[in-house]
Amino acid sequence: MIVNDLLPRLNDLQRQFGYLPLSELTSLAAETGVSMAEITSTATFYSGFRTQPGGKYLIRVCIGAACHVKGAEKVYDAFRRELAITGEDDTSADRLFTVSKAACLGCCMLAVAVQIENHIFGWVEPATVADVIRDFLHAKAEELAAAQEGRASADPTDASAEVCVCRCSSCRAAGAEKVWQSLHREAGRYGLPVHLREVSCTGKSYRAPEVTIHSAG
Structure with missing residues (x-):
């Protein structure tokens, strides 16, 4: 088996x-x-590829040119210190976070940019690393609460209005x-007949986060 044939199996x-367990590699051999x-x-x-289990959430610190100039390496080191990660390890002892570097997140205007799951944080500095972690965990709690309280209609034909939320990197960094x-939580709580839709960048990043509402009438 050549490498090109082996890679898909390792990817699977x-x-x-979430990583490559030794037992599975032995079976593959x-x-x-x-x-x-x-x-x-x-x-x-x-x-x-990972040969050790990673954390539940992956923190990706952009080290692209713009972020590098703004001090990305110091931000990366600050995340490791905050999570008490030492030596060759990249994952916190509680297996909650893994910290890694990303070649580029495509958010140069937000340097230093950091991504945790689908959350983008902009203008991160070593002094704000603890705030980023806290805000992310708070956002996850909000997501869980929204899921438990109900979600807005996913069927556009049942909606009297469509609410579009821009989810580009600039809007995410601004709190999208x-x-x-x-919006999901409140629409579900009050049973509002609205359809919520994610949209890509509208070219109006200076207004981030941007929300537009279109009435069905």
């Missing part, structure tokens, strides 16, 4: 387990006849996620 394992040495060398060569969750 990574998607299934027995099944394919590829030596463990070749499998492990392939798995460790590509940075996208909180707006999105609040």
Whole structure:
């Protein structure tokens, strides 16, 4: 089996387990006849593969040119300190967060940009790292509350209005996620006949976060 054939199998394992368990690699070697040495060398060569379990949430610190100039490495180090991650480890002891570097998040205007799941945080500094973690955990709690209290109609034919929330990086950094969750929560709570829709960048980042409402009438 050549590397091009091995990579899809490793990708499947990574998607299934979140990392590459040694037991699964051993089974793969027995099944394919590829030596463990070749499998492990392939798995460790590509940075996208993990050989140890990661955290529940992945923190990606952009180290692209704009973010690098703004001090991305210091922000990365600050996340590690805040989460008490030392040595070669990249995951907090409670397995809640894994900290990694990203080549570019495409949010140069927000440098230093940080992504945790689908949440984008802009203009992050070492001194604000603790705030970013706190705000993210608060947002996750809000998402759970919104899911428990009910969601707005997903069927446009049942809605009397459509509410569009821009979810581009600028709007996310300006709080679009909180707006999105609040709209879902309130619409579900009061049974409002509205259809909530995510839209891409409207080109009006200076107004972030942007919400537009279209009446069915």
